[in-house]
Amino acid sequence: AQSVAQPEDQVNVAEGNPLTVKCTYSVSGNPYLFWYVQYPNRGLQFLLKYITGDNLVKGSYGFEAEFNKSQTSFHLKKPSALVSDSALYFCAVRRSSNDYKLSFGAGTTVTVRA
């Protein structure tokens, strides 16, 4: 079975400091990994995905994520957080086959204080 874990329910960071949101995955075969962000009372917005190739993936709004196969991780990072980055972040995984299903992590609430 495929699964993804977000070990932190909440991350608090000061504006201007680096932001990291952690994600680890468990799939058989090569994973396809995604990050989404959800602002209050809104739908999910796609940030970035890892399919293959370069382990460092750059996405929207200055976010990037690093795929680490040995640690089965795909942590989301931003060098300098903004108050407007405060939101709920979801990591998701699909198996490397014709698989319709996105398995989401439980989500991490990020609060960036001014």
Next chain:
Amino acid sequence: DTEVTQTPKHLVMGMTNKKSLKCEQHMGHRAMYWYKQKAKKPPELMFVYSYEKLSINESVPSRFSPECPNSSLLNLHLHALQPEDSALYLCASSQDRSLRSTDTQYFGPGTRLTVL
């Protein structure tokens, strides 16, 4: 343009009402999805349409009835719902080259449903 639109934004209905949620995309995507999301929880997949045919039903109760009239539109018909069905209902679409794993799902803003 990666926009998926959903109407209405909010819906309040009684347990005996019949209502419908609507989703639209004009990205030429051939897969469309319905998800249910409770507060602060991840979305739960309900239905998947691929090329206007129902591909997946995640054991959803029959009081939820999906419909895909054409490749751009997806409806969710609601009848005799329960208060526990109150949630944010999200629509998504993806390019769907045979439901390829690499395709990104793009989500709409959702419909906030309250069942009284």
